[in-house]
Amino acid sequence: xxxxxxxxxxxxxxxxxxxxxxxxxxxxxxxxxxxxxxxxxxxxxxxxxxxxxxxxxxxxxxxxxxxxxxxxxxxxxxxxxxxxxxxxxxxxxxxxxxxxxxxxxxxxxxxxxxxxxxxxxxxxxxxxxxxxxxxx
Numbered sequence: 001x002x003x004x005x006x007x008x009x010x011x012x013x014x015x016x017x018x019x020x021x022x023x024x025x026x027x028x029x030x031x032x033x034x035x036x037x038x039x040x041x042x043x044x045x046x047x048x049x050x051x052x053x054x055x056x057x058x059x060x061x062x063x064x065x066x067x068x069x070x071x072x073x074x075x076x077x078x079x080x081x082x083x084x085x086x087x088x089x090x091x092x093x094x095x096x097x098x099x100x101x102x103x104x105x106x107x108x109x110x111x112x113x114x115x116x117x118x119x120x121x122x123x124x125x126x127x128x129x130x131x132x133x134x135x136x
Contacts, residue, residue: 025057025058026057027054027055027056027057027060027113028054028055028056028057029052029053029054030052030053030054030055031050031051031052031053032050032051032052032053033048033049033050034048034049034050036050046126047124047125047126048069048123048124048125048126049122049123049124049125049126050122050123051120051121051122051123052065052067052120052121052123053118053119053120053121054113054118054119054120054121055116055117055118055119056113056114056115056116056117057115057116058115059112059113059114059115060112060113061110061111061112062111062112062113063111064102064107065102065106065107065121066099066100066102067099067100067102067121067123068097068098068099068100069096069097069098069100069125070094070096070097070098071094071095071096071097072092072093072094072095072096073092073093073095074090074091074092074093075090075091076088076089076090076091077089098125100123100124100125102121106121106122
């Protein structure tokens with residue numbers, strides 16, 4: 001059985017996530033999705049491409065850059081029965097986790113992010129998302 005997957009961004013969700021990841025002297029992350037706007041919905045067969053820009057506040061040694069796309073759904077049912085208190089039944093399901101490979105040639109040599117310098121790592125998941133997603 002095949003299911004179509006979709007997700008929508010909420011206003012500022014991507015920027016907020018990146019900002020939360022960069023506190024405490026960690027590298028500054030800027031995630032740029034090509035042709036993205038708040039509220040845009042992505043579905044199966046859509047192309048998602050762009051860049052992750054990383055700027056380190058100080059020289060930082062690293063092993064790899066891992067870009068992942070994760071999809072999850074959440075649904076709930078409100079119990080509005082007059083005989084019970086108001087409650088909500090919630091169900092969550094993670095249906096997708098894709099790891100974008102980073103080419104060896106895209107890494108600086110040696111693997112040190114220099115302070116104040118911005119490094120750009122591209123991603124493109126158009127061919128990966130065109131595969132049917134099965135919820136088993």
